[in-house]
Amino acid sequence: MQNSSQSAAAQPGSVQHTDSYYAASANSAPERESLKESIEADVCVIGGGFSGLSAALHLSAQGRHVTLLEGARIGWGASGRNGGQLIHGLNASLETVGKRYGQEAANFIGSLVQEGAGVIRQFVQEHNIECDIKQRSIFAAFNARQIRDLEQKQILWRKHGMDDHEMLDKNSIRDHIGSDAYLGGMLDHSGGHIHPLNLALGEAAALEKLGGKIYEQSRVTRVDSIETKPVVITDTGEVRCKTLVVCGNAYLGKSIPMLEPRVMPVSTQVMATEPLSDELANSLLPSDSSVEDVRYILDYYRLSADKRMLWGGGTVYGGSEPSDIIAKLRPNMEKIFPELQGVEISHAWSGNFALTFTRVPLLGKLGPDSYYAMGYSGHGVTGTHLFGKLLAEAVGGDSSRFDRFAALPWYPFPGGQRFRAPYSTVGSWWYGLRDTLGV
Numbered sequence: 001m002q003n004s005s006q007s008a009a010a011q012p013g014s015v016q017h018t019d020s021y022y023a024a025s026a027n028s029a030p031e032r033e034s035l036k037e038s039i040e041a042d043v044c045v046i047g048g049g050f051s052g053l054s055a056a057l058h059l060s061a062q063g064r065h066v067t068l069l070e071g072a073r074i075g076w077g078a079s080g081r082n083g084g085q086l087i088h089g090l091n092a093s094l095e096t097v098g099k100r101y102g103q104e105a106a107n108f109i110g111s112l113v114q115e116g117a118g119v120i121r122q123f124v125q126e127h128n129i130e131c132d133i134k135q136r137s138i139f140a141a142f143n144a145r146q147i148r149d150l151e152q153k154q155i156l157w158r159k160h161g162m163d164d165h166e167m168l169d170k171n172s173i174r175d176h177i178g179s180d181a182y183l184g185g186m187l188d189h190s191g192g193h194i195h196p197l198n199l200a201l202g203e204a205a206a207l208e209k210l211g212g213k214i215y216e217q218s219r220v221t222r223v224d225s226i227e228t229k230p231v232v233i234t235d236t237g238e239v240r241c242k243t244l245v246v247c248g249n250a251y252l253g254k255s256i257p258m259l260e261p262r263v264m265p266v267s268t269q270v271m272a273t274e275p276l277s278d279e280l281a282n283s284l285l286p287s288d289s290s291v292e293d294v295r296y297i298l299d300y301y302r303l304s305a306d307k308r309m310l311w312g313g314g315t316v317y318g319g320s321e322p323s324d325i326i327a328k329l330r331p332n333m334e335k336i337f338p339e340l341q342g343v344e345i346s347h348a349w350s351g352n353f354a355l356t357f358t359r360v361p362l363l364g365k366l367g368p369d370s371y372y373a374m375g376y377s378g379h380g381v382t383g384t385h386l387f388g389k390l391l392a393e394a395v396g397g398d399s400s401r402f403d404r405f406a407a408l409p410w411y412p413f414p415g416g417q418r419f420r421a422p423y424s425t426v427g428s429w430w431y432g433l434r435d436t437l438g439v
Contacts, residue, residue, distance in 0.1 A: 014031075014034075014072075014217045015071070015072035015073070015076065015217065016072070016073060017072075017073055017075075017076055017080060017197070018076075018081060018349050018351065019347065019349060020080075020081055020197075020270070020272075020347055020349040021270075021272035021304065021308065021310065021346065021347040021349075022080055022081065022084075022195060022196060022197035022198070023080070023197065024346075024347060025195070025198075025304075025306070026197050026198060026201060027130060027198050027201055027202070029074065029201045029204070029205070031073070031216065032074075032214050032215060032216040032217075033215060033216070034215055034216060034217040034218045034234075034236060034237075035069065035215040035218040035234050035236060035237035035238075035239070036236045036237050037237050038237060038238045038239075038240070039067070039237070039238075039239055039240070040239075040240050040241070041065070041066075041067040041239050041240070041241040041242070042064055042065040042066070042067075042241065042242055042243065043056075043059055043064050043065065043066045043067065043241060043242065043243045043244075043245060043395065044066075044067050044068075044069065044230070044232050044239045044241035044243070044244050044245070045059075045066055045067070045068040045069070045245045045247060046069050046220050046232065046244070046245070046246045046247060046248050046252075047068075047069075047070065047246070047247035047248040047249065047251070048068055048069075048070030048072075048073070048074040048075065048076070048200070048204065048214065048216070049075060049076075049077050049078060049079035049080075049200065049247065049249065049384065050079040050196075050199075050200060050203075050380065050381065050384035050385055050388070051247035051249065051373050051374075051380075051384040051387055051388050051391075052068055052070075052245070052247035052388070053068075053074075053079075053200060053203040053204060053207065053388065054119060054123075054203070054384060054385045054386075054387070054388020054389060054392075055245050055247060055373075055387075055388035055389075055391040055392050055395075056068050056207050056212055056245075056388075057123065057203060057206060057207055057210070057212075057388070058388060058389050058391075058392030058393075059245075059392045059395060059396070060207060060210035060211060060212050061210070061392075062392065062396045064395070064396075065211060065212070065213075066207065066212040066213070067212070067213045067215070067239055067241070068207065068212060068213070068214045068215070069215050069218045069220055069232065069234060069239065070214065070215065070216045070217075070218060071217070071218060071219035071220065071248075071251065072216065072217065072219075073216055073217075074200055074201055074204040074214065074216065075196070075197045075200030075201060075204075077249070077250060077251050077351065077352070078249065078250060078351055078352065078353045078354075078380060079196060079197075079200045079380075079381075079384070080196055080197035080200055081196070081197075081270065081349060081351040082196050082270075082312075082351075082353075082380065082381060083193075083270060083290075083292075083300045083301075083302070083310070083312045083381075084193050084194050084195060084196045084290070084302065084310070084381070085137055085191070085192075085193050085290040085292060085300060085302065085381060086117045086120065086137060086191050086192040086193060086194065086290075086381060086382055087137060087188075087191060087292065087379060087381070087382065088113045088114050088116070088117060088162070088188065088190070088191065088382060089113045089379065090109065090113070090359065090360055090361065090376075090377070090379055090383065091359035091360070091376075091377035091378055091379045092358060092359040092360045092377075093153070093156075094106050094109065094110050094113075094156055094157070094160065095152075095156060096359075097109055097360065100358070101408055105404075105408065107160070108404055108405075109405075110157075110159075110160030110161075110162075111160065111161070112386060112401075113160075113162075113386075114162060114164075114190060115386050115389070116381075116382030116383055116384070116385040116386035116387075117190065117191070117192070117382045117385075119382075119385040119386060119388075119389055120133075120194070120199065120381075120382065120385050121133070123199075123202075123203055123206065123385075124199070124202075126206075127202060127203070127205070127206035127209075128202075129198070129199060129202030129203065129206070130198060130202065131194045131195045131196075131198040131199040131202060132193075132194060132195040132198070132304070132305040133192060133193075133194045134192050134193050134194070134288055134289075134290075135189070135191075135192045135289075136176075136187065136188065136189060136191055136192060136287060136288075136289035136290070137187075137188045137191025137192060137193065137289055137290045137291070137292070138168070138173070138176055138177065138185050138186070138187050138188070138191075138289050138290070138291045138292075139185050139186045139188070139292060139293070139294050140173065140177065140181075140182045140185040140291055140292070140293045140294065141182060141183055141184050141185050141186075141293070141294055142181065142182060142183060142293065142295070143183060144183065146183070146294045146295075147183055147184050147185075149294065150167065150184075150185065150186040150294065151167060153165075153186070154167060154186060162190075164188055164189045164190035164191075165186050165187065165188050165189070166186065166187040166189065167184070167185075167186055167187075168184050168185045168186060168187055169184045170182070170183055170184055172184075173185045175286060175287065176285065176286060176287045176289050176291075177284075177285060177291060178283045178284045178285070178286065178337070179284075179336045179337055181335065181336050182293075185294075187289070191289075191290065192290065193289075193290035193302045194381075195304070195305065196381065215234075215237075218234045218235070218236070218237065219234060219235050220232055220233065220234055220248070220252075220255045221233050221234060221235060221255055222255055222256075223244065223246075223255065223256055223370075226244065226256070226366050226367050226370050227366070227367035227368070227370070228367065228368075229241075229242070229369070230243075230244035230367070230369065230370050232244065242369060243369045243370075243371075243395055244366075244367075244369065244370040244371065245370075245371050245372070245391055245395065246259070246366070246370070246371065246372035246373075246374075247372070247373055247374070247384075247388070247391075248374070249263075249353075249354045249374045249375070249376070249380075250263065250265045250352040250353055250354035250374075251352075252374070256366070256372075258366065259366075259372060259374065261412060261413075262356065262362055262374070262375065262410055262412070263354035263355060263356055263362070263374055263375045264354070264355045264413060265352040265353075265354060265355075266315055266316065266352060266353055266354075266355045266378070267314075267315070267316040267321055267322075267350050267351060267352050268312060268313070268314055268315055268316075268350070268351070268353065268378070269312060269313065269314045269321075269322060269325045269328060269329055269348070269349070269350045270310060270311065270312040270329075270348070270349055270350075271310075271311055271312075271325060271326055271329050271330075271345050271347065271348040271349075272304065272308045272309070272310050272311075272345065272346050272347045272348075273308050273309045273311075273340065273343045273344065273345055273346065274308065274343065274344040274345075274346050275306050275307050275308055276303075276307045276308065276309065276343075277307075278307065280339060281303055281307040281309075283339070284303075284309065284337055284339065284340075285302070285303050288302075288303055289302070290302035297313070297314070297315050298313065299311065299312070299313040299332050299333075299336070300312045300313065301333070301336075308346070309333070309337075309340060309343075311329055311332075311333045312329070313328075313329055313332060314328050314329065321350040322350065325348040325349070325350055326345050326348045329348070330345070353376065353377070353378050353380060354374055354375045354376065354377070355375065355377045355378070356375035356377055356410065357410075357411045357412065357413045358410065358411055359377045360375075360377075360408060360410075361373065361374065361375045361376050361377065361383055361387060362374050362375045362410050363387060363390065363391075363402060363405045363406045364406045365406065371391050371394060371395065371402075373387040373388070373390075373391055390402045390405065
């Protein structure tokens with residue numbers, strides 16, 4: 001996610017966290033040195049977000065020595081700005097995966113989709129990470145067609161061994177969401193929500209305790225000899241490594257040209273209210289579950305640990321930021337919860353995630369000892385942690401799961417880099433119309 005309102009840097013040329021609620025409520029963390037020399041490394045990980053941190057922690061557990069490069073601060077991008085919801089699965093449904101790639105691929109991915117949340121809970125427990133982790137998430141439906149889709153999803157996920165989902169009718173969803181807006185929904189008992197930036201900061205601290213080295217403010221400009229022995233070049237230094245793991249996602253830019261056209265940056269927005277009274281907060285979300293609706297351009301929301309409503313939504317293809325985030329998000333929030341009309345907004349921020357044309361993440365190799373993962377398409381909190389584990393498995397010598405996922409083909413966006421955003425925008429209008437009409 002792109003920082004459009006950088007705070008004052010601690011040192012010349014440094015990039016700090018965006019002015020978000022998460023940054024304002026972050027646990028204390030050191031500002032780490034930048035790379036200013038040429039060094040040798042066993043494994044070099046590019047990207048200090050969830051993918052890179054998950055891969056690095058899993059590799060450290062194998063006994064590998066990891067050097068991690070982050071262009072700004074740990075969790076600066078999507079990993080520190082997202083909705084904080086533990087949602088299982090990919091953006092593309094298992095039904096879509098089955099139709100596109102075959103039932104065997106759908107069965108394989110179905111066996112994986114809950115694993116990422118398990119990795120998060122494992123890290124939180126093993127490393128005593130304070131990130132306000134909570135249980136349960138809800139998919140909320142406005143019309144009968146969306147209810148039928150959720151019912152089919154429940155049936156399909158049960159076929160893959162996932163039986164944590166409970167259908168909710170118009171009455172029972174009121175036990176979780178204090179609004180008359182929804183016809184029903186589905187409760188995922190294995191879902192949940194977190195403070196994402198604090199999770200990333202805790203994972204970084206855990207990595208350092210395991211012997212890993214983190215350099216912040218170390219933007220990668222290019223990678224030389226990527227198909228032989230990788231050399232990672234930053235603004236002020238370089239890393240010669242035996243193994244390279246690329247996890248920059250939406251922020252790689254042109255540093256690795258062959259990856260740039262495979263994803264498109266897409267911005268989404270989040271805002272936080274001032275703390276609500278316990279009575280009001282409990283009336284809006286009685287079970288303290290996270291919520292997302294099931295429209296194509298969806299809204300997602302939850303309560304923070306200090307009882308703020310964190311409300312997210314909106315999509316801008318190409319990664320630009322709306323001129324007024326609050327004006328964009330507030331009407332939808334007040335439509336669902338009229339009780340929040342006029343409530344003060346303490347923070348509003350925007351940021352980018354990386355979208356693939358297939359809405360399936362990309363996993364692969366750039367050379368014999370160079371690996372990458374990217375393109376979580378808005379479902380990155382759990383997906384990144386899963387893919388970090390798969391990357392580490394492959395680097396450690398067991399590439400069975402990595403290879404099966406890497407074999408899935410990727411497709412370029414129609415219209416190329418110039419017209420991909422307008423193409424996607426037109427498509428979103430069509431699906432948005434279908435949501436409105438309930439067909």
